[in-house]
Amino acid sequence: MAAAADIRGAIRDRALAIGFDAVGFAPAALDARVAGWLAEFLAAGRHGDMGWLAAKAAWRGDPRALWPDARTVIALGLSYAPAEDPMRLLAHPDRGIVSVYAQGRDYHDVVKRKLKELARWLHASQGCEVKVFVDTAAVMEKPLAARAGIGWQGKHTNLVSRDHGSWLFLGMVYTTLELPPDAGEGDHCGSCRRCLDACPTDAFPAPYQLDARRCISYLTIEHAGPVDPALRPKLGNRIYGCDDCLAVCPWNKFAAMSAEPDFLPRAELTAPRLADLARLDDAGFRTVFSGSPVKRIGRNRFVRNVLYALGNSGDPARVADAQALLGDDDPVVRDAAGWAVEELLSRSS
Template identity: 70%
Template structure:
């Protein structure tokens, strides 16, 4: 059996066997990097935090040392295996911007929570690697203090574009990332090389001007932050700029010209559920807590709760310019949720003009 084969003694051959195994498990990109980050990544993180651009995401600062120094997270790690899985959509998600009565849910959240699938595959690969080599392994996907994008860049999966997300020559801006830290000392891949050139498509695509400069993000102005991480009311000056985004935003990702090389995902878990492809705002505004939990069972949307989600829907209603949607906002004027009432009143004012 393959599982009983002895691992090759040559680290380069072992690396290629790991790569082959990862691809067979469904990963689309695999790279290897030393368990360390250079000073540039640490300096960028420090500057981001010092400027307060992380907003209310205090967890980013609390364990910043472990983010900056992978071995502070696990001192036995010698190599990081960076893995990417494509979730490229079949159509440009910006197409829904032309339908203001519909809500836009970020591509990654239109079906099951990707963490479950990716972590399962990481564990399978990690168990196989440990069985083959007896090496120590730890797997991470998004929830640990890991600087995934700089590590993926260092492992050759791509480069951090001007929108600060990873860009791949093969998969565009559509890669879910995960990592395996291992005690194995494996040869590193060539780091990714910046290929953005003079392009500014992602910068100009941002509705809220969340990029103070290329390669810099102010999360406090980012629609993904405002609709997901932000627990309170959305600032009034930013509400009109959010349009009909109700959970996250893909505008800067979708604008990247490198997406022309990405093939639409065939992974069933990443294909959009019909009810989240172009949901009607008026229908979503009627969701109570049990209804919200039922509709978004197993979805990453569920984690923000009904009140914050309906808050987002009401902002989109207010931006629709469609007075026929006014009753949907009026019905929530006295909602028990503070953020819901705030957004309902704002939407009412916008739809009464």
């Protein structure tokens, strides 16, 4: 066991040297309760349009179902803590709010690059087999990270760290090595419910439960069609994702600004003018969001979001910006433009 402990220490040191901010070790297994929670979430339809969650549910609930040879999960966290309050732009309805995680370079690329560097070193030094995962595979990163002691799943269902607050990207290295696990992190939310109360759309049916169909991150990113008209006013000027439940977490007071250069916000995404974004055609959209996770939702869905924000701006001077898209080729964009025009005109009368 001493040798295994030494290997574990070397892995931790190497991961920190590569740039990771948190490292933990867990068995390649999850408590049966985790699979049960996922089954309940799916049975209630709370995953909305995200059919991929249900398609490989068995793999998500059991790391060895995904890779039978896995023995240890190395959980890695990379801070993306912002320098400024993500909610400051709520007071500026002429500007669009892009979630903090999407203001810099695509985290998938950044985290995977670091994971691969760690995995290559681990394979070369220990002769073990490894697989790396960042968000897109059938892996339940948050429960695994909690079991590895990086943090705990807060009442907003996201991971919370005593050192990094709610601002950690997660990556996993599955390995055939048998390594001593870390003690899991206990829940430190206490009686606090700031994240639940901050949600503009009441997306939390209860603490530790999320209904994605009401979550602004889901609605602006994963949901492809028109957003329920009853929810559109609640989107405010959030045009890609939402940080409200994360931003109000008291544990953020211990988080230092991310040291990762790739996560520095791009100037054009920190406080973009809605009027400028509404004018983007497909080529312009691809140019502005090159290398950004925003790019994956495509111009039409993004402009749909911008039009909802324009409609919520309360500025009649923006009517012409919405009217310009009433004849757009995309029916969802046309619908959003019509709604925005009606909202703006109703406020000017």
